[in-house]
Amino acid sequence: MSLSLLAVVITPVALGIAANGTVTGGRWWDSGDRWSTPAQSVLGAVLLLAVAGLAMYEPAVGVTAGLAWGIAPAVVQIAAPRETYRLISAVPGLPADLARALHTWLSGGVLLVFGVLLAGIGIIAALRGHRLST
Template sequence: MTDRLERSVISERPGSPRRQQRRRAVLASFFALLLTPVAIGIAANGAVLAGRWWDAADRWLAPAQSVLGALLLSVVAGSAIYVPAAALTAGLVWGIVPAIVQIAAPASTYRLISAVPGLPAELSRVLHSWLSSGVILLFGVLLCGIGAVALLRKRYAG
């Protein structure tokens, strides 16, 4: 019993592997929480620009933004290799919880989205459209699934 207590005290010292793992998990989760809405916003802005095909500048900017948003989401998903909680947290906060709010109070979600300062009206409409059509839920479920698979793989693979 005392041996186990001594090991847990030793493992909690500054610079210990367990403390470094916790710090890495917190930083990766924070990074994923910041990067996910940016990625969704960039991809949604690409969808806004896709409606303006008559402008030659927007013709290439729209798919470029969609690809950039997808790449940033893949970085969040890839962070699950090292810290599964990062993808799980981002999927819950930016995908599943907003979808639950949309299901519970569909009339207020557009008001909440359009209240974000600095968000153009077109982007608000696209984000609300994605939320009400299930695209945001899809992002959240995929990120949570990736995080859960990575967590199970880590736990059972050794």
């Protein structure tokens, strides 16, 4: 499996885990959820860090993941804001709470920020690698 394909699979999982942490964050009084929320945030962040690390070896990883899971969805949100919730909630097996959290992250610009950061890491890694090789 190529690193880009791996990153394209890991990135939405990481974003979904972190977004699910925001869903459970509203239920902080339950002792199980109290520990689940930060654990999901940390796990999502570690997985995104792994994608950023992969981009250091293959810059296209960061650019691909950032475009696919951050920048492109943000463009769809800007172009057709009424359609994005329908598209997210149509994902098979996605709980309604998580669909709402992902839509909130999308409409609030969180996914755009993650996408720009991942794509930027890839671009910087490519430029740095090019500079080091010359």
